[in-house]
Amino acid sequence: MKHQPKRIGLLAGAGKIPVYFAKRVAQSGIRIVSVSFNDEIHASLESLVDKAYSISLGKTGKIFQTLKDENITDLVMLGKVDKKIIFKPSFFDLRAVKFFKNIVSQEDKTLLLGVINELEKEGFNVLDQKELLGEVFPGKGVVAGRKPSGREMEDIAFGLPIAKKLADMEIGQTIVVKNKTVIAVEAIEGTDKALKRGCELSLGKCVALKVSRTNQDYRYDVPGIGPETIQSLIDGEASVLALEAGRVMVVDQPRVAEMADRANISIVCL
Numbered sequence: 001m002k003h004q005p006k007r008i009g010l011l012a013g014a015g016k017i018p019v020y021f022a023k024r025v026a027q028s029g030i031r032i033v034s035v036s037f038n039d040e041i042h043a044s045l046e047s048l049v050d051k052a053y054s055i056s057l058g059k060t061g062k063i064f065q066t067l068k069d070e071n072i073t074d075l076v077m078l079g080k081v082d083k084k085i086i087f088k089p090s091f092f093d094l095r096a097v098k099f100f101k102n103i104v105s106q107e108d109k110t111l112l113l114g115v116i117n118e119l120e121k122e123g124f125n126v127l128d129q130k131e132l133l134g135e136v137f138p139g140k141g142v143v144a145g146r147k148p149s150g151r152e153m154e155d156i157a158f159g160l161p162i163a164k165k166l167a168d169m170e171i172g173q174t175i176v177v178k179n180k181t182v183i184a185v186e187a188i189e190g191t192d193k194a195l196k197r198g199c200e201l202s203l204g205k206c207v208a209l210k211v212s213r214t215n216q217d218y219r220y221d222v223p224g225i226g227p228e229t230i231q232s233l234i235d236g237e238a239s240v241l242a243l244e245a246g247r248v249m250v251v252d253q254p255r256v257a258e259m260a261d262r263a264n265i266s267i268v269c270l
Contacts, residue, residue, distance in 0.1 A: 006029070006030055006031065007030070007031045007032075007033070007050070007071075007072065008025075008030060008031075008032060008033075008072065008074045008075055008076060008127070009032070009033050009034075009035065009067050009070070009072035009074070009075030009076070009124070010022065010032050010033070010034040010035070010045075010049070010075065010076055010078060011034075011035050011037075011063070011075060011076070011077045011078070012034050012035065012036040012037065012041050012042075012045060012078060012079050013037055013041065013077075013078065013079030013080045013081040014037075014038075014040075014041060014079050014080045014081075015079045015080050015224075015226065015228075015251070016226050016227075016251045016252055017078050017079055017133075017136075017224060017226075017249065017251050018034070018036075018041065018044075018045060018078045018079045019044050019045060019048065020133075020136075020251060020252070021076070021078055021132070021133065022034070022045055022048040022049055023048055024133075026048055026049075031049075031050040032048075032049040032050055032051075033049065033050060033051040033052075033053075033067070033070045033072055034049045034051070034052045034053065035053045035054075035055050035063055035066060035067065036052070036053070036054050036055075037054075037055070037056060037057045037079075037081065038054065038056070039054050041054075041079065042054035051070060053066050057081060060118070064119075064122050067124065068122070068123075072124070073123065073124060073125055074124070074125045074127055075119070075124055075125070075126060075127065076126070076127045076129060076132060077115075077116075077126060077129075077219065077220050078129065080190070113217070113220070115220070116219060116220060126219045126220070127219065128218045128219055129218045129219065129222050129249075130218040130222070131218070133249070136224075136249050136250055136251060136253070137246050137247065137248065137249055137250075138243070138245065138246070138250055138253070138269050139245050139246050139269060140245040140246075140269050140270060141245075141268070141269060142266065142267070142268050142269075143243070143250065143253070143256075143257065143260075143267040143268065143269055144256060144257035144260035144261055144265075144266075144267040145257075145260040145261050145263075145264060145265050145266040145267055146264060146266050147266065147268075148207075148240050148242075148266045148268055152207055152239060152240045152266070154180065155177045155178065155179070155180060155207040155240075156177075156207055156209065156240065156242045156268070156270065158177060158180045159175055159177035159182070159207060159209045159242070160209060160211070160242070160244075160270065162175060162177075162182060163175045163209045163210070163211045164211050164214065164244075166185060167211050167212065167213045167214075167223075168213055168214050168215075170213075171185060171186075171187060172185055172186030172187050172194065173186060173191075173210055173211055173212065173213070173223045174186035174191045174194050174195065174208065174209065174210045174223075175194075175198075175208070175209050176194070176195060176197075176198025176199065176201075176202060176206050176207070176208050176209075176238075177206065177207045177208075177209065178202040178205065178206040178207065183198045183201050183202045183206060184197045184198030184201060191210065191225070191229060191232075192228055192229060192232045195208055195229065195232040195233060195236060195238070196232055196235070196236060198236070198238075199232070199233070199235070199236020199237060199238050200236065204236060204237030204238065204239075205237065205238070205239050206236075206238050206239065206240075207238070207239065207240040207241075207242060208233060208238055208240065208241045208242070209241075209242045209243075210223055210225060210241070210242075210243050210244070210248055211223065211243075211244040211247070211248065212244055212247040212248060216247060222249055223244075223247070223248045223249065224248060224249030224250065224251055225241065225243070225248065225249070225250055225251070225256070226250070226251035226252055226256065227251075227252055227255045227256055227259060229241070229256075230256055230259045230260055230263075230265065230267075231259070233263075233265055234259065234263045234265065238265065239264075239265060239266065240265065240266045240267075240268065241260075241265065241266070241267045241268075242268050242269075242270060243267070243268070243269045243270075244269070244270065245269035245270055246269070248269075250267075
């Protein structure tokens with residue numbers, strides 16, 4: 001964490017990574033001003049940060065003004081944002097309406113790069129998540145559970161280039177494979193729902209893969225998994241989760257490893 005500012009902003013979406021980050025940073029003496037996109041996230045962060053606000057993502061002008069009032073210049077974007085907000089224009093303020101009117105498309109990359117560009121126009125510096133949280137990006141090898149079987153490795157080898165292609169096409173970063181057949185592809189519904197569908201269609205014993213974009217921008221929308229992901233695999237009786245080494249975030253690794261070991265699920269990074 002050296003060379004980082006002593007007071008930074010946190011734009012917090014759903015999931016455990018904003019809480020993990022807040023706890024870790026609190027131990028280092030850096031103070032955080034959090035802006036959570038809903039009250040549930042806000043409640044989980046309020047006791048961990050210097051100042052906490054709950055502001056809908058659609059209230060862009062209010063978010064910017066709050067950060068400026070707190071004298072924040074450096075900030076990090078963590079957690080998942082429900083992309084379905086783009087279909088709810090009634091939630092937007094005038095600044096957000098103008099932003100969505102001017103973007104070329106509503107792909108994840110276009111939307112989130114657009115958000116970063118708007119932040120930079122306002123004088124904010126968006127920090128790289130990988131530089132801040134390098135320890136949660138495991139390298140090559142078996143992360144938890146057993147080593148994949150030969151047949152499972154064949155499914156991984158089959159699925160990996162397909163997953164990368166789909167990620168680069170801005171479709172999704174997760175697929176489910178069985179017997180060298182693509183069973184499910186993640187789209188706007190998110191990782192856990194895609195895994196549930198894939199496990200149901202494959203009748204279990206399938207291989208899930210999660211990757212990054214080739215030119216992944218680690219300031220936003222970083223691919224990641226956590227205990228909820230593993231629970232989806234357990235419920236669906238999946239056998240393997242393959243991750244792109246050094247490029248996919250694993251949140252709460254001790255809990256993830258314990259759950260995978262108990263369920264005999266292999267988690268491997270390649």
